Amino acid sequence: MRTTFTVVMASVLSNFAFAQVGINTASPIASLDVVAKKNDGSSAEGILPPRLTGDQIKAGDNQYSVHHAGVIVYVTAPVNLPSAKTINMTSVGMYIFDGNVWIKMMQGDGKNFLTRSAGDIKSSVLGVDHAGWYLLDGRSIATLPDGAKSTAINLGFTGNIPDATDRVLKTKKDGEILGSEGGQNYFGIDQVNLPNINLSGTINGVAQSAGSHTHSSTEGGFLLGGTTVNNTAGGYLSDGNSTVWGGIGMLGSTAPAGAHIHTVAGTATVATGGAGKSIDNRSAYLVVNTFIYLGE
Template identity: 60%
Template sequence: MKTTFTVVLASVFSNAAFGQIGINTPTPIASLDIVAKRTDGSTAEGVLPPRLSGEEIKAGDSQYTESHAGTIIYASAPVRIPSSKTANITAAGLYYYDGKMWQRMLPGDPRKLNPQSAGDIKNSMQPSDHNGWYLLNGRSVSSLPSSAQTSAAGLGFTTRLPDASDRILKTRNGAELLGSQGGNNNMTITRSNLPDINLIGVVSGTAESAGAHIHTSDEGGFLLGGTNVGNNGSGHYQGNSDSSSWGGVGMMGSTAISGAHIHSLSGIATIPTGGVGATMDNRSAYLVVNTFIYLGE
């Protein structure tokens, strides 16, 4: 053990003068170049970062400043009572310090350290598929790479991907199927959609003037019943020379002058709205983007 340590130190110091350090290699090609000691599986190879519990990491909060951004450790247990820097240490795993707090290193794009899982959705200005993100344009699943096909099938998309073109995203409700589509960008209002109100309109026309006046007939006269007026004076109208016909019936060309009065008018008025039944755009003001689903690289 002592000999191995001496060899490592000698390697480190011998390369320090050249500005690069190599472990298990005499020709490092980076600031720190670690090469596997063996490749036959007889030894455990890799880099083992410091292992601390969440509480031990929190105890060193004051030691980590913005200059320590990029530091990597392995949390062997979550922190019990988190501080502002250790709030994200909720489970065992690798964490990196971003200059302000510890962030979990989850599976995802290794260049961004952003967590991503199959089925994640994002909106982007990217024009096409990229880094495991596939455009939701209703394409056939069989047109995707084999690994993406497997991820899609695991999400329930065995035939086609959903088509997000000209649609917004809606949170699932009840038994709705994920990826199902519904709704319409346009709508038409029917009578049952109208509010329960009375439309007020003006009925225009001419009625008899107020004050004393008579009424004339457009059909020759007004028939009167039970009267001696307008017949032969004996209560019989003798329009056909039969003295007994039309008993008590008379006729006058106009009514007598009546006292001051007016005539009221009631009825159903048709009030046109002036509309033509055109559909309305049901969308708010929008910004055009592409929608992608993550199916892995």
């Protein structure tokens, strides 16, 4: 009889171990089915997870591994000096362990847990700090609440949080420092930025009247052919000219006009007509504010 009872109990316990478990119900419909004991408001109903401070959870860091992903606790006070696993415990609330770090569980879509972690960035049309989100306006860390200040320091910010005013976000490359600022919205072009080419073109114009001129000879004069200069009407030498001995066909200067050329060398300065205005380097944009999550 004792043997029979032992076998029956073993069978019952074995079935219980592999069956669905119900609390306040004899017909559980899930691995663990908790049903309210009363529904008339005469008692508090619900599931109450373990309640610990952030420092208490931090003290147990070594107890949590990838095998504990999904563990839920309620944090009653933020952690004072966060560790890698508790860096997000900046405010009171429900937290879930993802196998590496504790993440706060937020209200949102009824079918999903919306989470946010320290250092998350978002854009918004809101204009002020809200719900643990702080405007990236370059303010001094000393002006932040204690919890947010501690989080900012743990994120590596010193002195001030970044200033995202009139800036877009850029992914980190090589040795760049997260949260650092760079680039410019406007730029100018210097001569060294212009292409190394020669420009060609044509010039058209009319010389001024002052361009009419003569050329004088430094010695003697200019010999001319087919002329009666310094000849008498009969073709004799004119003894009234001081150069009568050799002045036939000679003039001391050229006429104001004639076929001849001038070679000019020098540097010309041509105005571009520009005003040196800087070029706007920004694409078409929508104006928003940028916030960082530092906790409540």
